[in-house]
């Protein structure tokens with residue numbers, strides 16, 4: 001597995017002013033399908049959290 005990005009295709013760029021995300025120079029950009037799968041997973045998690053928040057009753 002890549003040491004720079006750990007297989008995520010994204011590296012964190014930290015300087016004195018900000019933290020940024022940039023494409024891993026070793027692996028190149030993340031494949032579209034992988035990116036979409038990751039976004040879908042993220043969306044699912046957000047929905048789960050929202051459902052939990054709603055069931056608690058704000």
Ligand SMILES: [Zn+2]
Pocket residue numbers: 002003004005006007008009010024025026027028
């Ligand atoms: Zn990498």
